[in-house]
Structure formats: structure tokens, C-alpha cells
Amino acid sequence: MAHRIDLTMKDLRAVAAYAAESAARVLSIFEQCHPSDTRPRDALEATRGFVQGGKRGKALRDAAWAALKAARQAEDAAASQAARAAMCAASAAYLHPLATATQLRHILGAAAHAARAVEIAKGDGARVDTDPFQHAIRSAPASVIDVLCRYPSAPAGGGRVGELLRCLDRELREISAETSAYRAGR
Template sequence: MTLSIQTLSEADRRLVAEWAAACAERGLPLFEAECPNDDRPRDAIARTRAFARGELDTAAEIRRRFGDGSAARNATSPAAAAAARAAGQASAVCHMGAHALGAAAYAVKAASLSAQACSHQVKWARSSVNSKLLSPEPRHFECRLIAGIDLSRQAKE
């Protein structure tokens, strides 16, 4: 069976979840500047980190995460909406690792739509991949993560 980021084990999704949370967190100030009383994206990121630490299970998070994406509808700017979507994508890593790419892509999009430098966000996302993900094992899902970040950036340009 060929492994892909879509078929990661739960242990691997927990590793990827921390990185996805870190990506999403970088755009959080963009959302909170517009919606200071809406804590759904911050809560989604906190739950993603709790999942990464093994404190939450996949089934419970799948049930809870559907509200996370709705925070983007409250944003007035595209950058803030993208930041909220990054948090929603991060919270979805619990059931499919590919959502980490969504978290990274929306974080890059939020940065590119704001005064933040998009290339700085892309460089940060690439350099911050957890060293546990960079294993010599043949699955190499970190290559797909980095390729996905690069492709999402190119799609935005």
C-alpha cells in the first residue's frame, strides 16, 4: 500500500497537527484584529495542539471541528477570513493529515493578503517542519507537505 498524507496513521497525524497549528497561529492576529470577541479560531488551534499531545481523540474532534470554519464568515477582509480558515484546516488534521496543507496554504494566503511578507511565511512554514517528520523512512510525507506549501504559494501568485 502506498502511503500518502491522506492515509497517515493517527500518530503521524498528531505530529503533523502541531505544525499545522503553528502555521495557523501565525495568521491569528489578522483575524483577531477584526473579530476580537470571536475565539473560535484560537480555540481550534488550542484543540489541534491538544490533539497533537494526545489529549483529544479523533472522533470527538471530527464532531467539534465543523464550527471552526464558520468563523471566516465573520471576517470583513480576505486576509482575516484566510487566517480563520487556516485554523479550521488545522483542526481537521485529526481525521486527515492533508488538512495540514490547507492550514499552511491559508496561512500563506492570509500573509499574502496582508502587510506581512508572503515569502517570509513560506520560508517559516518550510523551516519549521517538525524534525520527527523528517525521517529516513520511505513514507516521506514531509516532502508532500513542503511540495504542497510550494504549490499553494504558486497558486496564489
């Protein structure tokens, strides 16, 4: 059985803010294909409400499910990934305090789906040099990296999105290790 991890509401709000920012960067990919479908945008708005002090309740959960439904109904693969990023952002508030690798999807799922959306939109040759991927690394606050490092490394599987998630995980843990080494050397 996995041990419990200390998580505060401040930790959850930081993770959700990071996830919402990642998803917001690709929302236009979805909206260009489905201009009248507001479900992914609604999921991001619900996430921002939580980040600003709102509750983790039914409205946030329902917004996440609705964004997932939008992703499943999208005919365009890039739009589907962008909607999945919004779903992951709304789901970030539900990060569980259990030390299981699968929880990393709550932390990095939005960024991984956002990067995949851009890869598909630009053509699969783009790969990990996509702007959302690099931005996800550069913009990760120390508080989110700290939460990430409390969990085991990202799990195997999950196709290309899983690969992106593992790559983000490695990069952010490396930043944490470099920061720790720097502080120890002072």
C-alpha cells in the same frame, strides 16, 4: 482506486502540531478584526489537545467547522484566511491514509492559508516571501516531510491558496530529496 498509506497516530499528531503552529502565527490577524470571536482560537486549542494525546472526536471536528464558519462570516479577507488556517489545523488530524493528492490540504493547508492571510494583510505584492511561508518551510519537521512524501504531489487548482500549497509541497519535497542525496553520499 488509491492505495492505502501507512499512518500512525504519531504521524497524525506531528502533522497536526505543524499545522497548528502555522495557523497560530496568523491568529492575531483574525483576532484584530474580530476580538470577541474565539472560534479560530478554540480550533487551535482543540488541535493542541489532540497533539498532546487527545482523541480525534466530535469536539475536534466541531471546532474545525466553527472556525470555517468564522472564516465565511469574516468581512476582512485576511481575517478569513487566518480563520481558514485554524480550520485546516483542526482538520489535520483527519488526514486519510489514501494516496490521493487532495490529502495534502490536511498537511499543508494551514501553512498555505496562513501565508495567504499575510499576503492579503500586507498587500498582494508581498507574495511568497511572506514570513509564514518561509517559516513553514524552515519549521517543517522531518517527520512531517516524511508523511508528505508518502502522498502524490499537490493537485492543481485552488486559486492563490492552491498555488501556495503547491509551492510549499515542491519546496519540502526538494528538502527531502536533498537530505536523501546527502545521506546516500556519506
